[in-house]
Amino acid sequence: MGSIDDExxxxxxxxxxxxxxxxxxxxxxxxxxxxxxxxxxxxIVDNDLEAxxxxxxxxxxxxxxSHDTKRQYGSINNFVMKERLHWNLKDPSLPVSRTSxxxxxxxxxxxxxxxxVLANDWPYGIEQGIKHLVVWTRTPIDVDDDQGDLTPASRxxxxxxxDQYFVQSLAKHRGAKPEEVKREIMWxxxxxxxxxxxxxxxxxxxxxxxxxxLLEKWLAKNNMLEKxxxxxxxxxxxxxxxxxxxxxxxxxxxxxYDSPPDNPFKGKSSDECxxxxxxxxxxxxxxxxxxxxxxxxxTLVDGSVLVVEKExxxxxxxxxxxxxxxxxxxxxxxxxxxxxYADVPSDQIKAKRHAxxxxxxxxxxxxxxxxxxxxxxxxxxxxRARRAGVEGRRxxxxxxxxxxxxxxxxxDYQSLxxxxxxxxxxxxxxxxxxxxxxxxxxxxxxxxxxxxxALTLYPEDLRREIDHLAGxxxxxxxxxxxxxxxxxxxxAYEENIPPVFASLNKLEKILHAxxxxxxxxxxxxxxxxxxxxxxxRFDAVYVQHFKCxxxxxxxxxxxxxxxxxxxxxxxxxxxxxxxxxxxxxNYTKSHYDxxxxxxxxxxxxxxxxxxxxxxxxxxxxxxCKMPExxxxxxxxxxxxxxxxxxx
Numbered sequence: 001m002g003s004i005d006d007e008x009x010x011x012x013x014x015x016x017x018x019x020x021x022x023x024x025x026x027x028x029x030x031x032x033x034x035x036x037x038x039x040x041x042x043x044i045v046d047n048d049l050e051a052x053x054x055x056x057x058x059x060x061x062x063x064x065x066s067h068d069t070k071r072q073y074g075s076i077n078n079f080v081m082k083e084r085l086h087w088n089l090k091d092p093s094l095p096v097s098r099t100s101x102x103x104x105x106x107x108x109x110x111x112x113x114x115x116x117v118l119a120n121d122w123p124y125g126i127e128q129g130i131k132h133l134v135v136w137t138r139t140p141i142d143v144d145d146d147q148g149d150l151t152p153a154s155r156x157x158x159x160x161x162x163d164q165y166f167v168q169s170l171a172k173h174r175g176a177k178p179e180e181v182k183r184e185i186m187w188x189x190x191x192x193x194x195x196x197x198x199x200x201x202x203x204x205x206x207x208x209x210x211x212x213x214l215l216e217k218w219l220a221k222n223n224m225l226e227k228x229x230x231x232x233x234x235x236x237x238x239x240x241x242x243x244x245x246x247x248x249x250x251x252x253x254x255x256x257y258d259s260p261p262d263n264p265f266k267g268k269s270s271d272e273c274x275x276x277x278x279x280x281x282x283x284x285x286x287x288x289x290x291x292x293x294x295x296x297x298x299t300l301v302d303g304s305v306l307v308v309e310k311e312x313x314x315x316x317x318x319x320x321x322x323x324x325x326x327x328x329x330x331x332x333x334x335x336x337x338x339x340x341y342a343d344v345p346s347d348q349i350k351a352k353r354h355a356x357x358x359x360x361x362x363x364x365x366x367x368x369x370x371x372x373x374x375x376x377x378x379x380x381x382x383x384r385a386r387r388a389g390v391e392g393r394r395x396x397x398x399x400x401x402x403x404x405x406x407x408x409x410x411x412d413y414q415s416l417x418x419x420x421x422x423x424x425x426x427x428x429x430x431x432x433x434x435x436x437x438x439x440x441x442x443x444x445x446x447x448x449x450x451x452x453x454a455l456t457l458y459p460e461d462l463r464r465e466i467d468h469l470a471g472x473x474x475x476x477x478x479x480x481x482x483x484x485x486x487x488x489x490x491x492a493y494e495e496n497i498p499p500v501f502a503s504l505n506k507l508e509k510i511l512h513a514x515x516x517x518x519x520x521x522x523x524x525x526x527x528x529x530x531x532x533x534x535x536x537r538f539d540a541v542y543v544q545h546f547k548c549x550x551x552x553x554x555x556x557x558x559x560x561x562x563x564x565x566x567x568x569x570x571x572x573x574x575x576x577x578x579x580x581x582x583x584x585x586n587y588t589k590s591h592y593d594x595x596x597x598x599x600x601x602x603x604x605x606x607x608x609x610x611x612x613x614x615x616x617x618x619x620x621x622x623x624c625k626m627p628e629x630x631x632x633x634x635x636x637x638x639x640x641x642x643x644x645x646x647x
Contacts, residue, residue: 014066014076024053025060032056035126037208044188047149055125062122077199085116085136085200096199101138104328104361108139108154108201109161111361113332115139117165117218120204131215133205135161141189141201148191158203162187166205166218172367173214184208238292239330240265240273243299270294270308270322281488291337291344293330303327304358307334309344309592321592323347325359333364343590349376434474437526457526466525469510472636473527476503478534485546485594493547501550501624502633504557507531508621512559515616517566532567535560536578539604541587545594551624554609559619565612580607 010017010025017025024032032055035043043051054062066076073079077096081087089100105111115137123132142154150158163178166185171178186206207215242265265273273294280287294306307330308322321344325333336342342364349372350363368376438458445453458466476499484500487493511519519527534542535553542548553561567574588600613619623630 010063013063014070018050020050020053021059024056027056029056032125035124037127037130040126040130040186040206044186047188049188049190052124054122058122058125065122075199076197080136080197080200084118087138098140098199098201100199103138105139108137108141108157109135109165110139112364113361117205119219126206129209131207131210133207133218135203135205137201137203139201141203143191150189158187158189162203162205166207169217169367170207170211170214173211238277238287238289239295239305240277240292241295242266242268242273243295243297270306274308291334293334298324299327302356302358304356305330307344309337321345321348323351323359324357325351326361329359329361329364333359336364343592345376434470434526434530437529457524457529459523459525462520462523462525465520466527469519469527470530472503473507473531476500476636477507478530481534481538481542481546481548484548485542497548497550498626498628498632499636500548501626501629502636504551504553504560505623505629505633506636508557508559508623511563512616512619512621516559516563517614517616518563528563528567532564532574535564536568536574536608537583540580540584540607544601545587545591550626550629552604554604556624557622559616559621561609562613562616562619564608565610568608569610569612 010022034055035052043049053059069076069079073082075096081089081096087101089096090102091100094100103111103114105114109115115135117133117135120132120134126132141158142151143149144151162185163182167178167182170181170185174181184207187203189201189203241263264276268276273292277287277289277292291307291309294308296306299305303326304324305327306322306324323344325347333342333347337344346368347359347363349368350366351357351359353363354360441456441458480496480500480503484493484496487496507519514521518524519531538548539552539554543552551557553564568578569575584600588595589598592598
């Protein structure tokens, strides 16, 4: 094992080294005994935490990293604060310490906003399959004055938190009792004198064979409250005062006055306020919101506010979804609704846990109980879910067949954004799907066999053609379906629909001219992948949900339909990664303003028609002949050179 860089001296390490540390540094990797689950259990039971060490080469790298990080950030604490936790300090001019933070609850882990769960960037030398997590807390955890170990009261607090946050959710995920999975989760808190990051309190949690989706769920909560507003660019936080009284406190004297007579929202209900905001939007107001918070007469009594989703238009009027919550939650919770990390109907159920029906901070990330799920989704939905072997909100269709659909009943589907993330730096590298599609083809070539390195969806000789076609496919097909579906006005909808079908007309002609089976004849390229994602959803979702109903792929575009049949039925990679249950429910059960009753259509059937025609000359070109579409088609970029000559 090589020595540490000469940039620092082991006699002056970036953090104190014990005799065991120095012994590990002198041990070759192949002689180091990795800790088994039983080893870890015994160490934690004996409170022999000094025995826990990193893999020798990892410890070398950790020392080197600590040295470089201290030189760049001033301290490891500063790095963790700035790059991993993103927490604000009470006084930034002072060094980071256990008392540096403002917290919501004086009890550690009692408030979700006071802690963050992260994967340990530098785990101990444990066996494969054991996940090492770290829970960081703003609220200090009491320790004794001897060696900085937990006090009995603090140990009870941490034990209760681990049970509620990790054990209970693992038990629910596995359909088991908490006592049956409790031995698969262990925790410890290093004594203060053993910590390499002593300024910020944290607890280590070990999980044996953690389910990837549950692990992702635990980690997905990281910094969500702090980062939500970054996703809300252009969305206004709207607060309405509908109270008839104004409460003031001056010099300890309580005074109550009538609210101003010119307040247009005074004494109005949530439905009335919602309609007034809608009228303002229709009259040209630039207010753009997803939810609004109401201060009403009850706010004067208990400090709660009513958070109301924007009006959902249905036949006969508008329907509003609302939930009462503690005032300090309103900003963050509205943000969570916007990024689909929470929803009002579920929060309504959670609020009913309390006699006053007010949502608290401890409810925000908590799981719904089985009884609450029955109350929210109804017995029929839950019974279908039970028979299919799943639990939770995404109940399958009555005739859902996992083998036929190539999907797993057990998945807990949620809205997804594709991100390229540097796990070491906890930094988003890219979230543009087109760029990621190209980057991933070459980024890991050094790890692949030579024959796989040669595979590409962006070949040199076709790049000019791909770039030319990809531009209008993305602009006029992939993007316009969403602009039409989420159009706030009739005018916006009618502006975006013609380009969608004009691009389908053009794609139909290109495929026919090139004679398939792919957009650029015999070579599958990224054009096929990018077009597939939209076209496979078109009949199933976009026709009815986004009102793209000037035609369907199966009836009006026989050439595009044949191309789709080939990719879906003859290429397992496309078929096995297409889940129509997820596709349909992701749209119909999450867009309450478009589909307020969250009813998912059964059709079309089949999802993709069979009967691929290998002789493309037998196919007749289809098109949408609506005059506005044909006129729009003339304005689009010229078709590919091969198709142009054939036309």
